[in-house]
Amino acid sequence: MTALQLDRPLDPRLAPIRDKVVAGQRLDHADGVTLFETQDIFTLGALANLVRERLHGRRAYYNINRHINYTNFCVLSCKFCAFYRPYDPAGNHAADAYEMTVEEIADAAAEAASRGATEVHIVGGLHPKLPFSYYADMCRAIRTRCPALHIKAFTAIEIVHFTRIARPRMSIAEVLTALRDAGLDSLPGGGAEIFDDRVHAEAFKTKVGEHHWFDVHRVAHELGIPSNATMLYGHIETPAERVTHLLKLREHQDESLTSRQAAFNCLVPLSFIPDGSVLAHLPGPTGLDDLRTLAASRLILDNVPHIKAFWIMQSPKLSQVALNWGVDDFDGTVVWYDITKREGQGTTSQELTVDQIKRLIREAGCEPVERDTLYRRVVRRTP
Numbered sequence: 001m002t003a004l005q006l007d008r009p010l011d012p013r014l015a016p017i018r019d020k021v022v023a024g025q026r027l028d029h030a031d032g033v034t035l036f037e038t039q040d041i042f043t044l045g046a047l048a049n050l051v052r053e054r055l056h057g058r059r060a061y062y063n064i065n066r067h068i069n070y071t072n073f074c075v076l077s078c079k080f081c082a083f084y085r086p087y088d089p090a091g092n093h094a095a096d097a098y099e100m101t102v103e104e105i106a107d108a109a110a111e112a113a114s115r116g117a118t119e120v121h122i123v124g125g126l127h128p129k130l131p132f133s134y135y136a137d138m139c140r141a142i143r144t145r146c147p148a149l150h151i152k153a154f155t156a157i158e159i160v161h162f163t164r165i166a167r168p169r170m171s172i173a174e175v176l177t178a179l180r181d182a183g184l185d186s187l188p189g190g191g192a193e194i195f196d197d198r199v200h201a202e203a204f205k206t207k208v209g210e211h212h213w214f215d216v217h218r219v220a221h222e223l224g225i226p227s228n229a230t231m232l233y234g235h236i237e238t239p240a241e242r243v244t245h246l247l248k249l250r251e252h253q254d255e256s257l258t259s260r261q262a263a264f265n266c267l268v269p270l271s272f273i274p275d276g277s278v279l280a281h282l283p284g285p286t287g288l289d290d291l292r293t294l295a296a297s298r299l300i301l302d303n304v305p306h307i308k309a310f311w312i313m314q315s316p317k318l319s320q321v322a323l324n325w326g327v328d329d330f331d332g333t334v335v336w337y338d339i340t341k342r343e344g345q346g347t348t349s350q351e352l353t354v355d356q357i358k359r360l361i362r363e364a365g366c367e368p369v370e371r372d373t374l375y376r377r378v379v380r381r382t383p
């Protein structure tokens, strides 16, 4: 199917794009918009798969991980977010508002490590009261109890928050260095949303803007701390705004690859889940939009090695299909996730077993490869 599809695209506008992709040339903004407009989803998939196979053959990566969301208190109230709970100084909080102690977080990490996890992914709301020492203590406690566990923690937005709450105030470099000294290994990609002033003003006005997100990832890369990137799509943004977002990430990655100590490992396109948010009246992306976005991301972002389908957002079934539409990473077992709750039918318990992940990957015609956070193959001794 792939060869035929590429020889004769149903949409003639894809022919010049095909020529560029086959020749290894970069796509421009207009090409990107065409990828988001075309109805020729099979040629789009074949093109994305071509690039995916050039980079990774038929390997499909997954990891054994555990997400920890340490608090849902947040000083922000972003319209797309159903996770945050306001903090009331008088103590009248929502019944489901919570914050975890450092010990509870370290217990969760230790339990994950005992079940084979190689990574913890830790993010939370912007808590108005917790001091900076809480975040460094959390890393230190995990590092002490689980020396080999990779700590991927704190979105760029949280890092900026820490610079503001630290006493005396700290720079981004100081915060990252202190957290790294305490055990932090890498940054997740969250908080990027859509890099556009209009979308920012309408959907997450109180959140820091794109220059802060890029500042944090630039400084992280300068310090040799690798990170991921995200794009939250399917709410109020246009296809052209998605393309612009991806091109801004591509530009940043060019600079990191040429002149910094670390770079983005992967892009995680996040499919907007409207339920429970102020934007609940929006329909959210369809399956075809998910596939198109993952495939277009693979084609536009030619300098980021991995494209991750986060099955919590795209669903396990769609993520499986996407393994032939440009995606090479299925993310992980997750276990517990509080930011969106579709897969857990409204609960935080959202887990796929390794056997379930492997089955989904094999059925898509790929070879399952367990990876660590840095995409090194994990070899386990069989019992």
Ligand code: V47
Binding pocket: 080, 081, 082, 155, 187, 188, 189, 190, 191, 192, 193, 228, 229, 230, 232, 268, 270, 271, 272, 273, 274, 275, 277, 310, 313, 331, 339, 340
């Ligand atoms: O920053 C919030 C997004 C992000 C919704 O780096 C929503 O490997 C969809 O960044 N619908 C957190 N998305 C998740 C994230 C992530 C996930 C998996 C792997 C990695 C990685 C990063 O989720 C937030 C925000 O952008 N988000 N609300 C929602 N209603």
